[in-house]
Amino acid sequence: MDFSAWTLSLKLAAATTLLLLPLAVLIARPLLTMRPGARLVAEGLIALPLVLPPTVLGFYLLVAFGQHAALGQLYHTLTGRSLVFSFDGLLAASIVFNLPFAVQPVQRALEAIPREVREAAWCCGLTRWQTLWKIELPLAWPGLLTAIVLTFAHTLGEFGVVLMIGGNIPEETRTVSIAIYDHVQAFEDRAAGILSAMLVAFSFAAIMLIQFLTHRIGKKEQ
Numbered sequence: 001m002d003f004s005a006w007t008l009s010l011k012l013a014a015a016t017t018l019l020l021l022p023l024a025v026l027i028a029r030p031l032l033t034m035r036p037g038a039r040l041v042a043e044g045l046i047a048l049p050l051v052l053p054p055t056v057l058g059f060y061l062l063v064a065f066g067q068h069a070a071l072g073q074l075y076h077t078l079t080g081r082s083l084v085f086s087f088d089g090l091l092a093a094s095i096v097f098n099l100p101f102a103v104q105p106v107q108r109a110l111e112a113i114p115r116e117v118r119e120a121a122w123c124c125g126l127t128r129w130q131t132l133w134k135i136e137l138p139l140a141w142p143g144l145l146t147a148i149v150l151t152f153a154h155t156l157g158e159f160g161v162v163l164m165i166g167g168n169i170p171e172e173t174r175t176v177s178i179a180i181y182d183h184v185q186a187f188e189d190r191a192a193g194i195l196s197a198m199l200v201a202f203s204f205a206a207i208m209l210i211q212f213l214t215h216r217i218g219k220k221e222q
Contacts, residue, residue, distance in 0.1 A: 005179040013155035024102035054160025109143020
């Protein structure tokens with residue numbers, strides 16, 4: 001069992017989910033009131049990681065995070081560390097490639113709230129931020145929960161971007177998906193099979209959890 005790979009993968013998934021969820025809310029909420037043309041472009045950019053080959057996305061992130069790029073230089077100046085081939089870079093890349101998995105469920109949940117509910121809150125004297133915090137987010141929690149589960153599960157299984165940005169450094173960037181690749185390369189089929197089966201089981205459990213909670217919430221609302 002690759003305990004260090006599992007520990008690193010769970011740490012990466014937890015950190016990505018923790019950082020990405022509030023960011024998803026901040027991105028999804030303005031989309032509701034954006035002009036149709038601008039919204040179309042914004043939604044297209046957010047959904048881009050879904051259709052881009054992971055190696056292509058990883059290549060552009062690798063260029064952006066390198067010490068010859070402005071972002072990579074700035075991060076190195078501020079922290080003394082490099083984004084490339086480090087956990088920090090892996091986390092930054094993970095936030096980018098998980099963006100649609102977090103933003104889209106939150107956006108759909110916020111869209112489902114009737115406009116009259118927001119207008120009633122504003123008439124009661126709540127500001128837009130207070131309305132978001134006290135009214136919209138409690139109503140949109142099924143979408144938030146779906147975003148959490150999808151982001152966490154997808155982070156555990158990502159391979160292409162992780163390999164491009166993090167490489168294969170034990171206890172630093174070697175996640176479960178990279179460990180599976182290593183086992184296959186070494187003809188260790190049993191070890192690769194066990195890790196793959198665990199990821200399949202985890203992903204299936206995540207999907208079942210989402211469906212169960214969605215069904216329970218739907219019954220309560222009826």
